[in-house]
Structures are given as C-alpha cells and as structure tokens.
Amino acid sequence: MSESNSRDETASHQSPEVETPRGVLAIRQVAMPANLNSGGNVFGGWLLAQMDLAGGITANDRAQGRVATVAITAMEFHLPVFAGDVLCCYADVTHVGTSSLTIHVQAWVHRRNGTDVDDLKVTEGDFVFVALEQDGSKRVVPQP
Numbered sequence: 001m002s003e004s005n006s007r008d009e010t011a012s013h014q015s016p017e018v019e020t021p022r023g024v025l026a027i028r029q030v031a032m033p034a035n036l037n038s039g040g041n042v043f044g045g046w047l048l049a050q051m052d053l054a055g056g057i058t059a060n061d062r063a064q065g066r067v068a069t070v071a072i073t074a075m076e077f078h079l080p081v082f083a084g085d086v087l088c089c090y091a092d093v094t095h096v097g098t099s100s101l102t103i104h105v106q107a108w109v110h111r112r113n114g115t116d117v118d119d120l121k122v123t124e125g126d127f128v129f130v131a132l133e134q135d136g137s138k139r140v141v142p143q144p
C-alpha cells in the first residue's frame with residue numbers, strides 16, 4: 001500500500017476534529033438588547049471592548065500591574081452575536097517582548113437553542129498590550 005493510500009484510509013476512520021476554545025476563560029458577559037445595532041446583531045465595538053477587557057485582565061496578571069492596549073494586529077468576526085447569548089472570552093498569552101505582551105483572544109457564545117445549548121466561536125483577534133509604570137511610561141514585563 002502506498003503512503004498516500006495509507007493516509008487516506010486513516011483519515012476516513014477519524015471523526016472530524018471539533019474545535020474547542022483556545023486559552024483561559026477571562027470573562028463572561030450576557031449580550032443585552034442595548035448592545036444591538038439596527039440590524040439586530042450585537043455591535044462589533046461592544047464585542048471588541050469585551051475582548052480588550054479579557055486580554056487586559058490576562059495581560060495585567062502576566063505583567064503584574066498596569067497595562068494599556070497599544071495595537072490590535074488581527075481581528076476576525078466569524079459569526080453574528082444576538083441578545084441573550086452568553087459571550088465567553090478566552091485569552092492566551094502568545095508572545096512576551098520587552099515591554100509588550102501579545103494576547104490571542106477568542107470570543108465564543110453559549111447560545112440556548114430550545115433544550116440544547118450551542119457553543120460557537122464568534123470572533124478572535126491578537127491584542128498587544130504594553131506594561132506601564134504608574135506615570136504611564138512603559139516598563140519591562142517581569143519574568144514569570
């Protein structure tokens with residue numbers, strides 16, 4: 001049997017991989033009607049704010065103190081979010097520089113669907129934070 005045939009056979013016996021959230025649950029928040037746009041979906045800006053908070057809490061923990069968001073270098077909106085969805089933001093420290101930290105943040109919703117509950121990845125992005133002194137100047141991120 002050729003190598004490629006062998007690989008095909010293995011693949012046909014495996015169930016498709018189910019994606020799970022990446023990182024640690026940093027915040028949960030219920031999307032409310034006040035967070036909707038005129039189309040009936042949750043505003044992207046509200047989602048970004050929740051993700052920034054989730055990344056900021058994680059960066060604050062890792063940097064052992066005050067941080068500020070300096071950049072969002074990647075952001076994807078995969079699916080719409082609706083009122084009543086429970087937004088769950090997961091954060092993963094992917095890079096620590098001298099004064100900066102990059103946190104990959106994924107937002108998933110926990111959505112009731114009759115008696116079932118669906119968990120869906122709705123957004124993800126890379127948030128860069130800089131560790132700050134009390135006067136607002138940058139500082140070195142301490143070793144863990």
Ligand SMILES: CCCCCCCCCCCCCCCC(=O)SCCNC(=O)CCNC(=O)[C@H](O)C(C)(C)COP(=O)(O)OP(=O)(O)OC[C@H]1O[C@@H](n2cnc3c(N)ncnc32)[C@H](O)[C@@H]1OP(=O)(O)O
Nearest residue numbers: 052053056057060068069070071097098099100128130138
């Ligand atoms: C037990 C109790 C717990 C309490 C728990 C409380 C938790 C509480 C959580 C709150 C969570 C709040 C989360 C929201 C946080 C905001 O909303 S902050 C508000 C918005 N952000 C701001 O106002 C920041 C404004 N910017 C600044 O003040 C200045 O840019 C800064 C941040 C002081 C940096 O200035 P600078 O000295 O010119 O920095 P510079 O040398 O150019 O760059 C510094 C680092 O950033 C990197 N960088 C800069 N620009 C970029 C860029 N565009 N892309 C990538 N990297 C970049 C550089 O590469 C460098 O990295 P390192 O090589 O040092 O690792």
